[in-house]
Amino acid sequence: MLKELDLRANMPKDEYAPLAEALKPRLAWLQQEAIRENIPVIILFEGLSAAGKGAVTNSLILNFDARGFTVYNTRPPEPSELRLPWLARFVEKIPSRGRMAIFDRAWYSALSMGLDSEKELKKRLREVNIFERQLADDGYLVLKYFLYIDKKEQKKRLEALAREKSTAWRVTENDFKNLKRHGEITDFYDSLICATDTPHAPWRTVAATDKRYVRAAVFSSIVENLEKALAKKRKEISDGAFTPRIDPRFRLLPHKTIGELDLKKSVGEEEYRERLKEYQDKLFKLQNKLYLKKIPVVVAYEGNDAAGKGGNIKRVAEALDARGYAVTPIAAPLPDELHRQYLWRFWRALPRTGHFAIFDRTWYGRVLVERVEGLTPAARVSQAYNEINEFESMLARWGAVIFKFWLAIDKDEQLRRFEDRQNTPEKRWKITEEDWRNRDKWEAYTQAADDMFRYTNTDFAPWVAVESNCKRYARLKTLETMIETLQNRL
Amino acid sequence: MLKELDLRANMPKDEYAPLAEALKPRLAWLQQEAIRENIPVIILFEGLSAAGKGAVTNSLILNFDARGFTVYNTRPPEPSELRLPWLARFVEKIPSRGRMAIFDRAWYSALSMGLDSEKELKKRLREVNIFERQLADDGYLVLKYFLYIDKKEQKKRLEALAREKSTAWRVTENDFKNLKRHGEITDFYDSLICATDTPHAPWRTVAATDKRYVRAAVFSSIVENLEKALAKKRKEISDGAFTPRIDPRFRLLPHKTIGELDLKKSVGEEEYRERLKEYQDKLFKLQNKLYLKKIPVVVAYEGNDAAGKGGNIKRVAEALDARGYAVTPIAAPLPDELHRQYLWRFWRALPRTGHFAIFDRTWYGRVLVERVEGLTPAARVSQAYNEINEFESMLARWGAVIFKFWLAIDKDEQLRRFEDRQNTPEKRWKITEEDWRNRDKWEAYTQAADDMFRYTNTDFAPWVAVESNCKRYARLKTLETMIETLQNRL
Numbered sequence: 013m014l015k016e017l018d019l020r021a022n023m024p025k026d027e028y029a030p031l032a033e034a035l036k037p038r039l040a041w042l043q044q045e046a047i048r049e050n051i052p053v054i055i056l057f058e059g060l061s062a063a064g065k066g067a068v069t070n071s072l073i074l075n076f077d078a079r080g081f082t083v084y085n086t087r088p089p090e091p092s093e094l095r096l097p098w099l100a101r102f103v104e105k106i107p108s109r110g111r112m113a114i115f116d117r118a119w120y121s122a123l124s125m126g127l128d129s130e131k132e133l134k135k136r137l138r139e140v141n142i143f144e145r146q147l148a149d150d151g152y153l154v155l156k157y158f159l160y161i162d163k164k165e166q167k168k169r170l171e172a173l174a175r176e177k178s179t180a181w182r183v184t185e186n187d188f189k190n191l192k193r194h195g196e197i198t199d200f201y202d203s204l205i206c207a208t209d210t211p212h213a214p215w216r217t218v219a220a221t222d223k224r225y226v227r228a229a230v231f232s233s234i235v236e237n238l239e240k241a242l243a244k245k246r247k248e249i250s251d252g253a254f255t256p257r258i259d260p261r262f263r264l265l266p267h268k269t270i271g272e273l274d275l276k277k278s279v280g281e282e283e284y285r286e287r288l289k290e291y292q293d294k295l296f297k298l299q300n301k302l303y304l305k306k307i308p309v310v311v312a313y314e315g316n317d318a319a320g321k322g323g324n325i326k327r328v329a330e331a332l333d334a335r336g337y338a339v340t341p342i343a344a345p346l347p348d349e350l351h352r353q354y355l356w357r358f359w360r361a362l363p364r365t366g367h368f369a370i371f372d373r374t375w376y377g378r379v380l381v382e383r384v385e386g387l388t389p390a391a392r393v394s395q396a397y398n399e400i401n402e403f404e405s406m407l408a409r410w411g412a413v414i415f416k417f418w419l420a421i422d423k424d425e426q427l428r429r430f431e432d433r434q435n436t437p438e439k440r441w442k443i444t445e446e447d448w449r450n451r452d453k454w455e456a457y458t459q460a461a462d463d464m465f466r467y468t469n470t471d472f473a474p475w476v477a478v479e480s481n482c483k484r485y486a487r488l489k490t491l492e493t494m495i496e497t498l499q500n501r502l
Numbered sequence: 503m504l505k506e507l508d509l510r511a512n513m514p515k516d517e518y519a520p521l522a523e524a525l526k527p528r529l530a531w532l533q534q535e536a537i538r539e540n541i542p543v544i545i546l547f548e549g550l551s552a553a554g555k556g557a558v559t560n561s562l563i564l565n566f567d568a569r570g571f572t573v574y575n576t577r578p579p580e581p582s583e584l585r586l587p588w589l590a591r592f593v594e595k596i597p598s599r600g601r602m603a604i605f606d607r608a609w610y611s612a613l614s615m616g617l618d619s620e621k622e623l624k625k626r627l628r629e630v631n632i633f634e635r636q637l638a639d640d641g642y643l644v645l646k647y648f649l650y651i652d653k654k655e656q657k658k659r660l661e662a663l664a665r666e667k668s669t670a671w672r673v674t675e676n677d678f679k680n681l682k683r684h685g686e687i688t689d690f691y692d693s694l695i696c697a698t699d700t701p702h703a704p705w706r707t708v709a710a711t712d713k714r715y716v717r718a719a720v721f722s723s724i725v726e727n728l729e730k731a732l733a734k735k736r737k738e739i740s741d742g743a744f745t746p747r748i749d750p751r752f753r754l755l756p757h758k759t760i761g762e763l764d765l766k767k768s769v770g771e772e773e774y775r776e777r778l779k780e781y782q783d784k785l786f787k788l789q790n791k792l793y794l795k796k797i798p799v800v801v802a803y804e805g806n807d808a809a810g811k812g813g814n815i816k817r818v819a820e821a822l823d824a825r826g827y828a829v830t831p832i833a834a835p836l837p838d839e840l841h842r843q844y845l846w847r848f849w850r851a852l853p854r855t856g857h858f859a860i861f862d863r864t865w866y867g868r869v870l871v872e873r874v875e876g877l878t879p880a881a882r883v884s885q886a887y888n889e890i891n892e893f894e895s896m897l898a899r900w901g902a903v904i905f906k907f908w909l910a911i912d913k914d915e916q917l918r919r920f921e922d923r924q925n926t927p928e929k930r931w932k933i934t935e936e937d938w939r940n941r942d943k944w945e946a947y948t949q950a951a952d953d954m955f956r957y958t959n960t961d962f963a964p965w966v967a968v969e970s971n972c973k974r975y976a977r978l979k980t981l982e983t984m985i986e987t988l989q990n991r992l
Contacts, residue, residue: 037928044931070824074816078829078862090580116825135842178790300668326564334560335575335606339568348838372568438527441534 013219014160014202023220024394035231039075042238047080047110049245052152052352054107055234059159060197061187062169063220067231068115068159075231081112086121095306095364097410098122098136099143103359106147108351119143122206135409137207142365142402148212149395150353153241157230158205159220163194172336186465250389256467262401267465267475270458275422278482291491292331298498299332299368307501308412311494312374315419316457317447318429320483321372324419327487328370328494337368342377354378358389365411374416375400379464384456397467408472411502416473417490418461419480423454504692512712525721526729529565532728537570537600539735540844542642544597545724546605549649550687551677552659553710558649559606563613571602575609585796585854586902588612588626589633593849596637598841609633610694625899627697632892638702639885640726640843644730646703647693647720649710653684732886742881747958752891757955757965760948765912768972781981782821788988789822789858796855797991801984802864805909806947807937808919810973811862814909817977818860818984827858831866835981844868844878844886845893855901864906865890869954876947887957898962903991906963907980908951909970913944 023031055072059067069083085104093101099119107113123136144154161169161285170191171459174183190197209215216233220226258264279287302309311328313321325339340361355375363369378396382388388396404414421429430451433443452458469475476493480486505914513521531791536543545562547555548602559573574595583591586965590608601823614861634644652658660681680687698704706723710716748754769777793801803811813828830851839847845865853859868886872878894904911919920941925934940947959965966983 041928066823066825070822072822073824077831078815078819079831079833083824083828090582092580107813178787181790181794297668300671304671323566325568329568330564332560334563334573335556338573341567341569343569346837348836438531478850 014158014198014205016036017160017217017219019160019165019219019221021219021225023224023228026225028224028228031228032231035228035235036075038235038239039072039231040077042235042242043076043080043112045242045334046112046153046226046238049242050109050351051238051241051245052107052109052113052236052501053155053241054115054147054152055112055155055157056118056120057157057159058117058120058201059220060161060166060194060201061155061190062166062173062183063159063161064223064226065116065159066404067223068157069114071227072230072234072333073114073162073287076112080110081114082107082116083116084118086115086117086119089122089125092364094126095366096123096362097406098396099139099406100359100362103143103265103356103437106152106356106470108348109151120208123204124200134207137204137410139406140208141210142406142441144208144210144213146355146402147222147353149399150392152353153237155234155237155476156208156215157233157486158201158215158217159226160201160217161220166191168192230344242417250269252389252394254390254394256394256397256463258398258401258467262398263471264467265469265471265474267469268477269462269465270420273420273477273479275420275425275479275481277479277485277486279488281484284484284488287488288327288491290368291488291495292327294495295328295331295491296333298495298502299336301500301502303336303366305502308363308365308407308410309319309368309498310363310407310412310413311368311370311415311417312376313370313372313419314374314376314380314461315417315478315480316421316426317450318426318443318479319421320486321419322442323483324417324478324480324490325370325372326493331491332368336366338363339370339372342371342373357358358403363412364409375403376464376468377417379468380457380460381450383460384453397464400468401470401473404468404470404473413498414473415490415494416468416475417493418465418477419486420477421480423451425481426451504648504688504695505639507650507709508710509577509650509655509709511709511715513715515714517716517783518714521718522721525718525725527564528725529562529721529751530567532725532732533566533570533602535732536602536643536728538731540599540841541728541731541735541840542597542599542637543602543645543728543731544605544637544642545602545645545647545952546608546610546690547647547649547911548607548610548636549647549710550651550656550684552656552663552673552681553649553651554713554716555606555649557713558647558716559604560716562720562724563601565612567771569926570600571604572597573604573606574608576605576607576609579612579615582854584616585856586852587896588615589629589896590849590852591863593633593846596842596846598640598838599641600841600902601950610698613694614690615889619787624697627694629896629899630698631700632896634700634703634823635700636845636889636892637843639889640882641735644703644841645724645727646665646698646705647723648705648707650707650717651710653681655711656681656684701747732933742758742879742884744880744884746884746887746953748888748891748957752888752895753961754957755958755959755961755964758967759952759955760910762965763910763969765910765915765969765971767969767975769975769978771974774974774978777978777980778817781978781985782817784985785821785988787817788985788992791825791992792825792988795855795992796901798853798860798897799854799858799905799988800853800897800902801860801905802866803860803862803907803909804864804866804870804951805907805970806911806916806970807940808916808923808933809909809911809970810976811909812932813973814907814968814970814977814980815862819982821981822858826856827860828853829860829862832861832863845889848893852897853902865893866906866958870947870950871940874943886911887954890958891963894958894963901986904963905980905984905987906958907983908955908965908967909976910967912942913971916941 059065102119105113111145127133170183170187173179192260203216214313218226218229315321383393433439465475477488549555592609595603617623637644659676660673663669695705708716708719805811848865869883873883923929955965968976968979
């Protein structure tokens with residue numbers, strides 16, 4: 013509790029000097045070690061105005077090689093950021109492995125922006141815990157410091173800043189308004205800290221009356237935590253087994269297995285043409301309405317190779333205005349993406365409110381190709397189901413309509429299509445050695461898909477299996493599904 | 503001239519259908535070829551409201567594989583974008599080699615935003631030409647289409663959009679206001695088109711009354727231009743000689759050669775400590791004033807290996823508030839960066855107004871390491887001097903104060919420092935095989951530095967040679983230079 017901090021805590025110069033002498037080179041060395049060991053580090057400072065967040069950031073970064081960190085100052089969101097889930101602008105800034113992100117104010121300062129209810133705040137706090145836990149599970153070190161001063165000290169500092177011509181701009185009317193509410197604000201932060209003080213991302217509250225004391229406390233804590241993280245990292249990575257665990261708060265719905273699908277469903281050419289036109293017109297009108305109501309739509313396509321994702325997406329895209337949608341094809345992660353928590357690249361491709369984001373393959377790669385090909389250890393794959401449910405639940409809570417289409421064909425149909433691609437010059441680029449290799453693992457991929465349905469078929473983001481042996485049928489089904497769901501939403 | 507377009511131009515359905523049949527697969531194929539040949543393509547659509555930019559974008563992209571392009575809709579700038587040079591938000595979006603960026607409105611629509619004079623507009627037009635020429639020189643294909651309709655047609659379309667419930671949101675009051683000024687706006691665009699119709703990025707104006715005609719005209723033109731670009735790319739790359747050419751509009755100042763520097767200048771420990779403190783205090787105060795006046799500062803560090811850039815930067819950084827500066831260390835370009843025009847990554851690291859951006863090595867790598875090591879063909883290096891002057895002139899015109907420090911040590915001093923690094927465990931990470939290899943090319947690097955001074959020592963961004971055999975002297979000199987120049991500016 014902030015109120016229970018001993019705010020008289022201080023450190024005389026002659027005590028601080030030798031300690032700093034010891035800590036500073038240690039920090040520099042530990043940064044180099046973290047780089048070598050590929051540990052991503054997030055250090056964030058929250059606290060009352062004038063508590064000294066800037067000063068401690070300043071003195072901290074002087075110990076680090078500039079090539080290894082970035083400092084972020086959290087400011088009010090940009091208009092474009094307001095059209096994304098509230099956490100997106102912070103997720104975007106997570107460091108890649110071996111790098112540090114240092115936040116002078118972070119998501120905690122943004123938590124209550126534009127909030128209208130206590131209930132909403134609680135949901136955001138839960139999202140913060142999810143976000144930080146997902147980072148920790150991926151090997152991120154998250155260090156959180158809260159700098160606290162009492163009302164008298166805060167008043168003294170704000171007045172000193174306001175008096176000095178060169179620093180007066182830093183103090184706003186709001187700061188003085190908040191000064192009057194010092195007690196109330198303390199309670200508010202106490203409740204935030206209490207709700208987000210977790211084993212994977214614990215808070216360290218710091219009595220910030222004396223600047224040397226703050227530096228000593230923060231530097232020592234960072235040294236200690238980096239050392240711990242390095243020791244852990246060096247022991248680790250004995251891989252666990254495949255044991256998915258889903259947060260019981262998620263309601264999982266039953267889903268047909270791949271084997272239960274009737275892939276023979278089909279539609280004739282004439283009926284197809286008529287209904288396609290009708291559906292596309294409807295979808296176009298719905299897009300306009302969704303735009304006006306600022307509802308974002310996320311469309312995720314997965315399925316067997318050659319199941320017709322591209323053509324299916326094209327029929328959806330044809331219906332839409334280019335200003336309101338983007339297709340994001342997902343291939344193997346780039347170095348930039350590989351070196352961050354795997355959901356990072358999908359957060360960055362979210363639609364703005366009122367827009368469509370269509371994913372040609374998705375975050376489910378984690379539990380499909382990465383699982384089957386052993387690209388990710390089984391223990392991490394196991395965590396992914398829940399991480400994905402959490403991710404999608406944040407999108408749903410934000411207001412997004414989520415479609416998850418699984419385009420299914422059978423093994424014979426795939427062979428026909430592969431051979432067709434191989435034999436048609438202008439289609440040949442679509443088929444690679446890898447497709448043939450994947451085909452050899454048909455059963456493993458089917459198993460992975462069935463597990464995916466089992467663990468991620470939530471009520472807020474259900475799967476839709478699209479029987480795709482007949483492409484016409486498949487295209488109409490996705491369009492029809494979208495139209496129906498979107499109409500319901502509106 | 504827009505007014506001279508034949509706006510009755512149209513294409514009957516039976517003429518369009520076979521043409522489209524031929525063009526569409528051609529577009530798809532050419533995109534694949536452009537990917538294979540690593541040609542970056544920018545296609546932009548400008549035009550009057552309701553002229554059909556969205557419709558043509560929609561129909562165009564359906565021909566392309568979504569993995570190869572991005573569509574951008576230009577909207578009013580975000581607050582953060584207003585704190586950067588006006589072109590920065592467009593530079594940021596240039597595609598990497600092999601990819602396409604398609605703009606529904608682009609920099610032309612942003613040209614006159616927030617402008618207060620005809621003179622300023624002319625300068626921006628010159629910057630547009632520089633921007634597009636630099637892209638073309640780097641192998642970018644830039645295709646610009648202007649869609650034009652007459653007043654009557656525009657009125658009809660705006661009214662139709664406004665009538666329909668699902669599209670009414672697209673029409674603003676401003677559109678109807680502009681409709682009344684149709685003639686005036688036509689003249690304005692005519693003058694823009696005239697000023698920016700260049701050999702490297704020519705305009706194609708399109709009579710946009712008939713939609714089939716627009717599609718036919720645009721698709722054919724894109725096919726034709728892609729084919730030309732592919733043919734050219736396939737011939738080329740016989741490298742030229744080293745022949746820098748500087749736009750005569752730049753005033754180049756004489757500069758001492760490396761050989762003329764007196765590297766022995768030094769300062770004693772005591773004097774150093776006193777003056778360092780004094781200078782850092784001054785710089786801190788200046789930072790606050792610059793922040794208030796929203797003046798951006800760009801600090802570029804180059805110099806011999808082991809000349810003390812890191813320590814020098816640290817003394818500057820120590821003086822500054824972390825909220826107002828960032829140090830950007832420049833290493834070999836990442837794939838992302840390598841596959842775009844080389845200045846792209848520096849545009850992305852510019853300071854916001856009122857902030858400092860400190861570069862530990864810079865865009866001059868192009869004419870230093872890339873030249874000496876032959877990483878870039880001599881002909882492209884030759885162009886870089888002028889490109890850099892252009893880049894810096896845009897920063898200067900934006901209002902930035904630019905510092906370019908060359909930290910110079912002699913060969914003996916370098917050897918001493920290399921050996922010291924080698925022999926001190928905690929410094930060893932600073933020295934690599936590459937440093938020793940570079941040292942063997944001392945004369946070539948000196949020549950490159952001298953050429954750099956010769957061609958890029960402009961009045962708006964002059965070089966400052968910092969004699970650095972004595973680190974203390976060097977640190978005081980950079981601080982002193984900054985203080986003096988910044989005080990003058992204020």
